[in-house]
Amino acid sequence: MFGRTGRRRRMVVGSCAAALLAGAAGTAHAVDNLPPKQPLVQDLQTQSKACATGDDTPYVSQPPRLSAMLYDPEEDNQPSESSPLSGEFEAWWTDAAGVEQRRTYTTITLPSGSRFYWTMPTGIPANTVVSWHVRADDGKATSAWSDDGGGSVCSFVYDDANPEKATISSPEYPNPDQVFWVDGVGVYGHFTMDSPSDDVVSYTYGFIGGPYGTVSAGRPGAAATIPYLPLTSGPNSLTVRAIDRSGRSSGESSYDFNVKYGRAPVARWKLDDPAGSRSASAEVGTAARAGIGVTFGGPAPTGIEPTATASLDGSGHGFLTTDAPATDISKTFAVSAWVRPAETGRNMTVASQDADGKPGFSLGLRSQHPGPVWSFAIADARVSGGAPETGEWAHLTGLYDAETGRARLYVNGQEVGTAAEAAPAATAGAFQIGRARGTTGYRERWHGDIGDVQVHDRVVVPDEVAELARRTPQLLGHWSLENAADGTSPEQSDGAPLRLGSGASIYRGSDNSCIPDLDPDCTYTPPPLVGDGHLHLDGETGYAAADGPVVDTGDSFTLGVVVRLADSEPAHPMTVLSQAGVHTDAFKVRYDPSTYKWQLVMPEKDEAGAPEKVVSQIASADGGEGQGQRLAVVYDDGTDTIKLFLDGYTNAEATASLPNGWHSTGALQLGRAKVGDGWGEYLHGDVDELQAYSGALRDAQVVGLGTGFNPCLVC
Template identity: 65%
Template sequence: MTTGTGVAQAADNLPPKQPLVQDLRTGQKACAAGDERAYVSGPPALSAVLYDPEEDNHPAEANLVTGEFEAWWTDADGAEQRLTHTTLETPSGDRQQWRMPADVLPPDTVISWRVRANDGAANSPWSSEDDGSVCEFVYDDDSPEPAKITSPEYPEKVFWVDGVGVYGHFTMDSPSDDVVAYTYRFIGGPGGTARPERPGGPATVSYLPLRSSADELTVQSVDRSGRVSSESSYRFYVKDGRAAVAHWPLDDAEGATTADAEAGTDARAGSGVTFGGPAPARTALTATATLDGSVHGYLTPGSPAVADPRKSFAVSAWARPAQTDRNMTVASQDAGDSAGLALGLSARGEAPAWSFTVGGARVSGGAPEAGEWAHLLGVYDAETGEARLYVNGHETGTRSEAAPAGAADAFQIGRVRDGNGYHDRWHGELGDVRVHDRVVVPAEAAGLAHRTPSSRGHWSLETATDGTSPERNGGAPLKLGSGASIYRVPDGSCLPWLDPDCVPVPEALVGEGHLALDGRTGHATAQGPVVDTSDSFTIGVVVRLADREPERPMTVLSLPGEHTDAFKVRYLPEQHAWQLVMPHKDQRGAPETVVARFARADGRDGTGHRVAVVYDDATDKVRLYVDGQTSADATADLPNGWRGSGALQIGRARTGDGWGEYLHGDVDEVHAFAGALTDRDIPSLGSGTEPCFC
């Protein structure tokens, strides 16, 4: 309506809306009652979102409401106690709260509450009326009791209990009847939260020890209010993992008809098996068995090796396929007329791959190559229900959930069974077949596949006689070309910081001498390629450039083929970086894998840089290290390395039909290995000592 002055008036006032239960909070917890009521560890802030109807037609700033909160409970004498609180005005739609007083709230008592809104003229209905609900909470002022911890597999403080790869089950149980969770953590291992099936009940977690050591589990109980107990600790001692339950090295003498078992039952060999085959280099194996791929090319103990395929187990072997164009089996175990598990080579996809099959689930990965050794390990983890595959010590493929059959019949080497008999027979070499009745953990997988690097040359470059510098262990020396010489610190040189009249002389890079190259023709060569660049290798060097601002690329190491270098390591001034270049083929203009790592030239008075190249044929990765460090952009895939045939070059590289990129600077501690050194081993290169692969 309007007045005589023509000023519009608001229509009749409408009461505020009833607060919605879903907009009510007890602290951070939703409004609930009965068994779902909130438990809080301190006096909570009760809050609600309050609304005034938009139909009131007030300006937005005039839609103000207050909240009237009410809480009540029954005290120890059976009398009802009631508190109320009215908030200040705030705009419609704001959350309003009442922080309850700490001095009046009784602990361990059900406290009910509700709220309504007031716009200064009318009240809304209470939040508990009609379809609404009363909110309830309990104030808990006591922390729960610490948990007691037990484990049947790993009793507390018992020295050296079995063991790595065997799950332990740890039960946490607090005497308090309101515990709803246990937070836990193993030393250096996993942690998390375990919840009992009912408040106050126990909770159990499983834990797979990955190393032999003293270990400790710490636990805290958490009650419904969020209160936390003091810590409980449980110390236990894990011994090494159990040895294989079946193990056939397959290094038996030529002419043998049975493979001796180091564990388990000897395996009868078919007539298509011959012993005395080649073994993977740099392993403990001395010989292997060759299987011809025929119906007679197999071995079997005639009994199961995996006693119960529904429990955790692992199967492993060294394998070298003679072909990769068909399915082939390394090892399997019969389960009636079919196979319960199988480890081998699959040619089903676009490219051949290694595979591990358990109960119909398959994990595939890796890239088999004819004539190349690989270590295979298939693991079934009954605790997680997953099958996983390791190739050359690295997990590959995607883990798969498996449901193994319970039947356990004869173990087979070199063939697999289905309803039509045995098939997918192995053609090639096999060695070191093992079966474990537990999980083989990642560190053990790497150990089984480890091929110890072996030195192929170590030139300390301290002296030269008749133009050659000796190899440290009596091998072929480095031949020094023109423009190359061995610099040695003069005898009787003094220390400038002790003697003011001392004339300083250049220091050697490492030890008492190094190779000095003039940048024009200076170089040195080793007899032969030194390393096989088609297989895993490592080469390290200490190098110092003579100029702080070099004007052109310079190569410190290269290994030529007929048409190009199998690899070269050079310094690029425009990038201020050492660069590794590895062509994919022995031809000019072939595609190249190139990685680089930043390092400024420090001039002849600097300490230089320790540069290393690692090619790991097992993982098809190449890495460049500078001063013991590598990075993602200094690592690349190299699926098919090829063998350089020329002599290892120090200080120059192939350029066109001749040589170029001569290094102007100093070189020391050239060290070459067959095999891929690890990140742990690389920092020892360039120190003047031999790495220890312990």
């Protein structure tokens, strides 16, 4: 009770005091009503821009809408909807004659806590500082103005003119609008944008195909320069607009230029020299002398230009060196090679360049927990990623971009790890293959095979990295399945034929041209799937098989086939393609009637009873008299992915990760799969156009599988 009385007395005394103060200030309000709160500067905006004045005065491109959040005091003990307020805005400026002009505006009534607006009239002068403030009115009393006491006036300048167009110049591309080709892909160009208008604060820009962006001027009216890295050759164009302080845009300026193809490497050693050579010839650059631990004539990855590699024994004699630098590593450079490690349990170097008792850079392999990784190091910066495998080929590219100051690492054409800030040494020592400089001599010697080492003095862009790592698929076999003799169907290039089991036969269609709908005595016979014939399987014992494995399932491969089921709703799963290991299939492609999908099925390991896993699937089947469906399996060991394609297309459900493909030893099968200790999942239907490739066809090439020609003629 005492507390309430004390509070009531304080309220009365406070109200009286407030009334006396208000009377002294010339602002009248009732004794039981407190005036609205003074608007806060942080609650005021000029066309969504914060309240500011002086050097921070905002510029606007049209007569702005002013706004303020206004509040009635909580001490009135009324809900916000019962505390209506209006806003009184006032703006002023000095006109061209030196006379002060003022405008006022009273808003509609809104609840306390609302945002109140005034859209300035169109007659306000341009390029003149206009100041404003606001106060709240509850109908009985008004607040202090927003700039009273510790508040601040708000200002703006209305800009009614667009800036002038920007001019564009480039030292690397100095002749716009002319047929003048400049080097080139992977080499930075620089474009400077400037405008005659002194209030331009930024420039928007865009190149054909990107990038697009906005760059700020260092100060109003200043020029701005952007770097540009061409990713493709051909004609290009830069478009620019100047943006002033008010957000107004100039007209569009354009600058046309032509980009050459990326220039060739500054050094290249294919390392396919004849066996017994004691040095590696250089396609470009300086020949590299070889230690006695280097043996030429080693195996090369299939599908690349060099047909041989160099094998290094990991000893102190297993190296190649030019005794001179390959490039200036203080500037942009890239180094790449095909490699196959003979071990992964220790640090090993593929390529490096000496610098004051240590490597200026090193590209290679690092052994660490939980497993080895590929590595590209420059001074104290290192990028790591990927998973080296003993006996497996990989393509490595290390890149240092001096424009960005970052080092990057690519494995099999894909960027791995996180780009690292790097500061390379300026010292230029000898280029090394198979070892790296240490304080007491060379170390981290390579044990394994190395081929096609290249050094570029520019950025090797992502598409070029992918092309360097590309292994052109090679046709292993094409069986058109149009005829058979002595129980075998031939391969088109006189390769190993397919052996036909019982229940398998070649169907060549009929020359009967009658139409069953018009001739009741005519019996319909479906045409062959592709060409003049196809393989028909009875679903009980019918199959066709090679005499051994056709594709290496531990490496990249592609298989394509055309299939038509005799029944769109068969009673059990049916396999069209499989290749076996010792105990189970390395993979099989089958139709699962319970899901109405084609499935790619693989076991976890080659062991008896190993559980199977559906790694990808795609709908649906074509039964009876349809045109058949074109199926393909593409395994890319470089990216550790396997895909199932239907009629040339795939999707996310049909794509899976396969990091550890294993080498199968069994024969390729058409129309059946391993089931327990024997065979099963026999296919009832037609099969045609079996094609097999070493290497992974590109998605665009898979579309051509099953059409009767070799899509890799354009690989």
